[in-house]
Amino acid sequence: MGFKDHFSGHAAIYAAARPTYPDELFDWLAAQCPSRTLAWDAGCGNGQASLALADRFDHVHATDASAAQIAAAPAHPRIHWAVEPGETSSLADASADLVTVAQAWHWFDHPRAIAEFRRVLRPGGVVALWTYGISRVDAAVDAVFDRLYDGPLGPYWPPERRHVENGYRELPFPFAEVTTPAFAMVQRWTLPQYLAYLRSWSASQRHLAATGVDAVSAMEADFAAAWGAPEMGREVRWPLGLRVGSS
Numbered sequence: 001m002g003f004k005d006h007f008s009g010h011a012a013i014y015a016a017a018r019p020t021y022p023d024e025l026f027d028w029l030a031a032q033c034p035s036r037t038l039a040w041d042a043g044c045g046n047g048q049a050s051l052a053l054a055d056r057f058d059h060v061h062a063t064d065a066s067a068a069q070i071a072a073a074p075a076h077p078r079i080h081w082a083v084e085p086g087e088t089s090s091l092a093d094a095s096a097d098l099v100t101v102a103q104a105w106h107w108f109d110h111p112r113a114i115a116e117f118r119r120v121l122r123p124g125g126v127v128a129l130w131t132y133g134i135s136r137v138d139a140a141v142d143a144v145f146d147r148l149y150d151g152p153l154g155p156y157w158p159p160e161r162r163h164v165e166n167g168y169r170e171l172p173f174p175f176a177e178v179t180t181p182a183f184a185m186v187q188r189w190t191l192p193q194y195l196a197y198l199r200s201w202s203a204s205q206r207h208l209a210a211t212g213v214d215a216v217s218a219m220e221a222d223f224a225a226a227w228g229a230p231e232m233g234r235e236v237r238w239p240l241g242l243r244v245g246s247s
Contacts, residue, residue, distance in 0.1 A: 018200065019187045019238060021049060021102065025130070028181060030056040032244065033097040034124040040096045042086040042113070043104030047073035053100065054078040061091055087112035091120040098126045105129045106163040110172045121247040127175050132185055132238035133165045137194075140226035141234070144219060148198065152215040156203040167241020175245025185238040191230040195220060 026049075030036055039057040041050040046069055050062035054076055063084040064070050070081050084090060086101065086108045099117045101108070117127055134149070136142055163171055189197070198204060198216045207215045216223075224230060 018046065018048060019132075019135075019185045019197065019236070021052060021130075021185060021240075022183055023052070024181075025183045025240065025242075026052045026056055028183075029098060029100070029126065029128050029244070032126050032178070032246075034122060035097050038091075038096045039098040039100065040089060040091060040120060041100050041102070042089070042117075043101050043107065044073070044081075045069050045102070045104065047079070047081070049100055049102040050079050050081075051076060053098070057097070061089065061096070063089060087116055089116060089120060093119055094122050096120045096125055097122055098128065100127075101129045103131050103164070105131065105168055105171060106160040114172065114174060118247055123247065125247045126244060127173075127247065128242070128244045129168055129173065130183075130240050130242040131164045131168055132240050133167075135197075135236050135238045137227075137234055137236055141223065144222045144226050145198075147222075148215060148219050152213075152218070153201070153203040153207055156206040156210070158202070161203075164241075168243055169241070173243050173245060175247065177243060177245040180242045180244050183240040183242060185240060187236045188233040189236050190233055191224060191227045194227070194234070194236060195223065197236075 036057045038059045038061065039053045041047075041053055041060060041062045044050045044062040044064045047062055050060050050073070053060045058078065060079045061082065062073065062079050063082045063086065065083065065085045067083045070083050073081050082090065086104070099121060121127070135145070137145070195216055199214070204216055207213065227234065
């Protein structure tokens, strides 16, 4: 399966508009590891998870098959950024305490990636995959969101999107799985910040390229009526779908 690049064309928009993962997630993951020498963040995108891991591990190997995504990542003394697919890394055998895949497992060639994870993990090393799908604000905003998501953008979502929506429960995970706490991503955003997030979706960008129409802007008045004052901060919440296991 070849690399499906849905984000390089708008890497800067993607990096600026993504919600952030909770610190509690990374604290909990670090506590599960045999040591905190090296973490590999595979399919790292703009490096949001990589930066959080660098606060908890001596070294982070952050890789993505998209050169544009790696180019948008910030320099950090404990992070080595590399353009590498998630199925093949330059890491040595049994060198990593933790392998993470944040919001990207649905793009991987799973048999090859699983074999590579097993190769690079130390005995007792941890694999953690997570994803987030549908955001929620309140009934009024969510109703407009759902019309956008399933309406004009519906045909522009890749088929792999269903795995994001179901928390990766249907994808291979042949590791000794453990029960995880419930984590959620929470942002307090103004309406312009919220709309920037919606525009960063691959489906939004694909719709724009195909039709010349910004689907988010076309529904902006409906969002504004549901949101209230545009500068008013509203809580936006995404439950995390998390799968964690040991090698």
